[in-house]
Amino acid sequence: MADLQFEVNCLKDSKIVELVRQIISDWGNSIPHHNLVDFGNKIELLDLVYRPCYFMTLTTQYEGRSKRSSQRPYLGDSIEKQVVYSIDEFNSWDRVLPESEGYEKKSSSFVVAGSEHVEDCGKCHASGKITCPSCGGKGKETCGTCKGKGEIRCSSCSGTGQIRCSSCSGSGYSGYQKCSACGGSGQVYRNNGNTAEGKWACMSCGGSGRGARQRCSRCHGTGKLTCTSCHGHGKNTCSTCRGSGILVCKKCNGQKVITCPTCDGKTQLVHYYAIDQYFSPIQHNPLVAHPKVRANFPDFTIDYNEEPGIEILTDSVDGVFKRNPLSGTPIAKLFDKMVADSEAETPFDNRIGKKIVRQHLILSRVNLYDVIYKFEDKEWELLILGSNNRIMSNDSPFLKLSQSCLENAKKSYKLGKIGRSMDFVEAANEMDLEGKRYEELNEFYHKCSKRFNRLYRLGAVLGGVASVIPLFYLIFGIAKQPHFIFSSINQLYSGEFVYFHSFMLFLLSTIFIASLNNRFYHWMVRRYDLGIRNEVARFSVAFISSVVNSLLVGLVVILFSSSGIALLFDSILFLIKPLANFAGSVLVPFLKILGV
Numbered sequence: 001m002a003d004l005q006f007e008v009n010c011l012k013d014s015k016i017v018e019l020v021r022q023i024i025s026d027w028g029n030s031i032p033h034h035n036l037v038d039f040g041n042k043i044e045l046l047d048l049v050y051r052p053c054y055f056m057t058l059t060t061q062y063e064g065r066s067k068r069s070s071q072r073p074y075l076g077d078s079i080e081k082q083v084v085y086s087i088d089e090f091n092s093w094d095r096v097l098p099e100s101e102g103y104e105k106k107s108s109s110f111v112v113a114g115s116e117h118v119e120d121c122g123k124c125h126a127s128g129k130i131t132c133p134s135c136g137g138k139g140k141e142t143c144g145t146c147k148g149k150g151e152i153r154c155s156s157c158s159g160t161g162q163i164r165c166s167s168c169s170g171s172g173y174s175g176y177q178k179c180s181a182c183g184g185s186g187q188v189y190r191n192n193g194n195t196a197e198g199k200w201a202c203m204s205c206g207g208s209g210r211g212a213r214q215r216c217s218r219c220h221g222t223g224k225l226t227c228t229s230c231h232g233h234g235k236n237t238c239s240t241c242r243g244s245g246i247l248v249c250k251k252c253n254g255q256k257v258i259t260c261p262t263c264d265g266k267t268q269l270v271h272y273y274a275i276d277q278y279f280s281p282i283q284h285n286p287l288v289a290h291p292k293v294r295a296n297f298p299d300f301t302i303d304y305n306e307e308p309g310i311e312i313l314t315d316s317v318d319g320v321f322k323r324n325p326l327s328g329t330p331i332a333k334l335f336d337k338m339v340a341d342s343e344a345e346t347p348f349d350n351r352i353g354k355k356i357v358r359q360h361l362i363l364s365r366v367n368l369y370d371v372i373y374k375f376e377d378k379e380w381e382l383l384i385l386g387s388n389n390r391i392m393s394n395d396s397p398f399l400k401l402s403q404s405c406l407e408n409a410k411k412s413y414k415l416g417k418i419g420r421s422m423d424f425v426e427a428a429n430e431m432d433l434e435g436k437r438y439e440e441l442n443e444f445y446h447k448c449s450k451r452f453n454r455l456y457r458l459g460a461v462l463g464g465v466a467s468v469i470p471l472f473y474l475i476f477g478i479a480k481q482p483h484f485i486f487s488s489i490n491q492l493y494s495g496e497f498v499y500f501h502s503f504m505l506f507l508l509s510t511i512f513i514a515s516l517n518n519r520f521y522h523w524m525v526r527r528y529d530l531g532i533r534n535e536v537a538r539f540s541v542a543f544i545s546s547v548v549n550s551l552l553v554g555l556v557v558i559l560f561s562s563s564g565i566a567l568l569f570d571s572i573l574f575l576i577k578p579l580a581n582f583a584g585s586v587l588v589p590f591l592k593i594l595g596v
Contacts, residue, residue: 004054004326004329004331005052006051006290007050007290008050009049009050010048010369011045011047011048011049016048016050017048020040020045020369021041022040023384023389023391024039024371024382024384024391025039025040025041027039027391028398031398031431032430033401033427033431034398034431036397043374043375044375045371045372045373046372046373046379047372050369051289051292051293051368051369052366052368053287053288053289053293053368054287054288054289054331054364054365054366055286055288055309055366056284056285056288056331056362056364057283057285057362057364058283058284058338058339058342058359058361059281059282060282060283060342060356060358060359061100061279061280062278062279062348062354062357063099063277063278063279063354063355064277064278064352064353064354065092065097065275065276065277065352065353065354066349066351066352066353067087068274069087071270071272072269073263073265073268073269074118074266074269074270079116079117079118080114080116081114082114082115082116083115084112084273090273093353093355095112095275097275097277099357100279105281107276107278108276108277109275109276110275110277111273111274112272112274115272115273116271117270118268118270118271119268120268121260121263121267121268123260124262127260127267128266128267129258129259130260130261131257132249132251132256132258133251134249134250134252135249135256138249139254140246140247141248141249141250142245142246143238143241143244143245143246144240144247145239145241146238146241146245150237150238150244150245151235151237151238151243152237152238153234154227154230154233155229155236156227156228156229157227157229159235160234161226161232161233161234162226162232163224164223164225165216165219165224165225166225167217168216168218168219168223170223170224171216171223172221173213173216173221174215174217174218175214176211176212177211177214178209178210179204179208179211180211181203181205182204182205185202186201186202186205186208186209187199188200188202188203278348280348282345284342286334286338288331288334292370293383300383300385300392308366310366310367312363313325313361313362314360314363316358316359316360316361317359319359320343321359321361326363335361343356366385366386367385367387368384368385369383369384371383371384375397380393380395380397381394382396398431402429402432403437405428406425406428406437406440408424409422409425409428409444409448410444412424413451418448421448422445422448425441425445425448426445458542459540459541459543459546463542463546464546464549466546467546467547467549467551
């Protein structure tokens with residue numbers, strides 16, 4: 001390996017120069033938004049040096065061993081005569097154990113021959129049984145459901161002893177008495193019963209025909225009944241222990257003793273010594289790069305491993321490398337340091353002895369050309385890396401153009417040309433192949449987008465306001481007209497109630513319009529965030545869409561007023577008719593000013 005190359009000047013090699021120019025041209029042509037076509041032929045090459053980098057992979061397979069005392073139940077099997085009486089009498093590394101076949105991680109345990117001997121189990125005193133630890137030898141244990149109380153909270157009444165009355169649904173009232181003034185009809189004759197004057201809504205019951213509320217006879221107005229499950233006690237007998245609070249011990253099944261877990265009921269134990277064996281591989285992957293490359297391109301040490309290397313050396317040994325396969329090369333000392341680090345490595349617990357079983361070395365090369373060129377009276381530098389000819393540069397004319405686009409974007413932003421500013425930011429981002437200004441560009445793009453979307457929001461608001469005004473007059477005009485289908489309910493309306501009814505209908509319509517416009521706004525932003533870049537166009541789309549939405553809501557209101565759904569709306573308002581009449585009377589002066 002004495003011919004390892006680290007620096008070769010290629011400026012006089014015409015084939016390499018031509019290839020490098022073509023690679024740079026392809027790179028430049030892949031970058032959008034510029035006119036530097038065939039950039040490789042427009043530059044002046046000042047220096048072209050082949051500086052390949054190398055990375056080594058040293059894989060080390062470690063074996064670790066430790067010894068311990070252990071025991072197992074005696075099953076009556078044949079036991080060799082004991083010759084090892086102490087754990088200190090043997091060395092774990094003197095025993096022949098299976099070797100690993102490759103570089104793998106695993107663990108095994110082996111009995112030391114001649115260390116086994118049989119003794120009575122001390123845990124159960126050779127009886128095979130021990131007192132049940134769960135019940136303490138009593139054979140019974142406290143019920144876990146009721147905690148030994150024998151009772152649990154009633155689930156039907158949640159422990160209160162009472163349930164909701166089903167007759168009145170817990171309200172305490174079963175209905176209403178008839179209004180004494182109108183006899184339940186909701187109408188009275190005008191002028192003391194003169195039929196010629198006609199009928200009017202009863203003032204006492206508001207036309208409902210209902211008088212005072214009638215208490216429920218079943219619960220006597222309390223809304224509660226005695227719980228039928230617990231009969232008012234709030235507790236029921238525990239079904240698990242049937243009220244005793246005690247259960248048969250599950251662990252010993254009431255026998256008070258269990259099988260000894262130490263000897264598994266065999267009464268005797270085999271005591272022995274064991275050796276635990278561990279295998280674990282570890283890799284060392286140092287990078288060897290020219291000092292100039294490391295100094296001029298600090299990001300290179302992070303990105304180099306993305307390039308596929310060319311394997312130029314592989315070597316394996318049993319145990320540790322005693323000879324240096326890279327002897328005579330500039331990286332021989334680095335290899336010696338790797339081997340020394342592998343010997344000092346501790347992949348296992350410090351209490352576990354270890355040794356190196358085998359090692360494997362792979363040396364790979366990544367081609368790298370360091371190019372210094374001149375363009376527009378300024379010197380630049382780039383790297384051509386790997387078999388894919390990936391270009392890495394800290395600065396370049398294209399990055400300079402990217403910066404220029406960013407400056408133009410900021411100028412357009414100050415002039416209020418937000419759409420054009422966003423176009424400049426996108427162009428700058430596409431030209432910044434190395435991502436040097438990613439955070440700055442991304443932050444400024446979101447700043448433009450946020451301001452740009454305000455135009456849509458403004459258009460949506462103004463469109464909504466402009467359309468809500470005619471909608472206001474439309475709703476009040478429709479609501480005051482006789483009902484299209486259910487004309488019988490018109491006589492129930494009073495003047496004040498009509499105003500309140502119309503106002504509530506307008507308020508609900510306005511809320512619906514605002515919600516619809518908000519949803520449409522978010523959909524437009526997601527759909528056209530990169531499409532509509534003209535400020536006037538986005539404002540106009542928002543304004544027009546808001547007006548269209550409002551007109552559609554107006555149509556819905558008309559249909560609503562002409563359908564049976566309006567009965568539900570009216571019935572809800574009738575429940576608060578006194579409040580509705582008061583609110584309507586407050587609205588009257590304001591509405592008269594508006595000409596409604």
